[in-house]
Amino acid sequence: MKRKISEIMDITSDLPEDCIGDIISKTSPSDASGTSLVSRTFSSAAASNLVWEALLPPDHRQIISELVLSSSSLNILSQKDLYFSLCDKPILIGNGNRSFTIHKWSGKKCYMLGARELGIIWGDVAQYWKWYSLAESPVLPKSRFSEVAHLVNVCWLHVWGTIETKILSPNTRYGAYLIYTIGDRFRGLDKPVKLSVRFLDEIRCDFINAHLLSTTSMDIDAPEEENARFPRDREDKWMEIEMGEFFNYDQVDRVVEMQLRETEVLNWKSGLVIHGIEVRPKDLR
Structure with missing residues (x-):
C-alpha cells in the first residue's frame, strides 16, 4: 500500500491542485475520502467544492x-x-x-414516504386507524414526520405507496422497506402478510410471504414457509422488513408501487404502527 501511495505521489507531484480535484471528482465519495490521506495537496483537493459538487x-x-x-x-x-x-x-x-x-458511500439518492404519504384502507376512520404525533405518543421511537399511523382494529389490511423512478438515481438497484413497530397491545399480527414491489405498467404482481413479528416476539417456533421474510431492528429503534426490489434504468420514467396486504386470513389485527416506506440503494457498502 505504501508503495502504491508513493507511486501516486510521484505521478501527481507536478499536477496543480485543481487538476487533482478534477480527477478525484470523477471517482466515488468513498474514494474521495480515502485520497485525502495521500498528501496535503490531495487532502486540500479532496475537500474542495469542485469535488463534492460533482459527487x-x-x-x-x-x-x-x-x-x-x-x-x-x-x-x-x-x-x-x-x-x-x-x-x-x-x-x-x-x-x-x-x-x-x-x-x-455512493452518493445515491434515498427517499422515505411517511405514513401520511401512503394509501391506507380506512386510514382516516378513527374506528380502524389513529394518527399520533410524537408528543402524543412518547413511548414510540422518534419519527422524522409529524404523524405516524396506529392500527386500532381491522380485518382487511392494505397499505401501499408509489414513487416515480425519475427522482431516483439512475442505473441503481433499489430496495423498498416497510418501516414500522409493534405496540404493546397487539393481536392478529402473528399471521403472515403479503408484500410486493412492482412497476405499475406491469400486469403481473408477485407477492412474497412475510412476518411482521420478529422470531423472538413469537410464542411458537419460526414458521418454515419457503422464502418467508422477517423484520430486523434498526438503529433508530424502528423495525424494517424488505418489501422487494427493482432496478432503476437510466432515463426511464416509471412508477413503482409497494404494497403490504393481508386480505386472505381476515383475522382481526391491531397494534401495528407505521412510520413509512423507505426506498434506498441495495448492495452498496
Whole structure:
C-alpha cells in the first residue's frame, strides 16, 4: 500500500491542485475520502467544492429548494459539509410527508414516504386507524414526520405507496422497506402478510410471504414457509422488513408501487404502527 501511495505521489507531484480535484471528482465519495490521506495537496483537493459538487446528486439544489423549513443553514455549508449533512440528517421536502437523504458511500439518492404519504384502507376512520404525533405518543421511537399511523382494529389490511423512478438515481438497484413497530397491545399480527414491489405498467404482481413479528416476539417456533421474510431492528429503534426490489434504468420514467396486504386470513389485527416506506440503494457498502 505504501508503495502504491508513493507511486501516486510521484505521478501527481507536478499536477496543480485543481487538476487533482478534477480527477478525484470523477471517482466515488468513498474514494474521495480515502485520497485525502495521500498528501496535503490531495487532502486540500479532496475537500474542495469542485469535488463534492460533482459527487452530490445533480438535482440536489432543486431538492433542497423543496425543504419544508428554511434551507439557509444548508446554503452556507461547503459542498463537502452539505454532502455529509444530507447523509446524516434527513430533510423533509414537499408537504413534509416525504424525506430525502444521500447514501454516504455512493452518493445515491434515498427517499422515505411517511405514513401520511401512503394509501391506507380506512386510514382516516378513527374506528380502524389513529394518527399520533410524537408528543402524543412518547413511548414510540422518534419519527422524522409529524404523524405516524396506529392500527386500532381491522380485518382487511392494505397499505401501499408509489414513487416515480425519475427522482431516483439512475442505473441503481433499489430496495423498498416497510418501516414500522409493534405496540404493546397487539393481536392478529402473528399471521403472515403479503408484500410486493412492482412497476405499475406491469400486469403481473408477485407477492412474497412475510412476518411482521420478529422470531423472538413469537410464542411458537419460526414458521418454515419457503422464502418467508422477517423484520430486523434498526438503529433508530424502528423495525424494517424488505418489501422487494427493482432496478432503476437510466432515463426511464416509471412508477413503482409497494404494497403490504393481508386480505386472505381476515383475522382481526391491531397494534401495528407505521412510520413509512423507505426506498434506498441495495448492495452498496
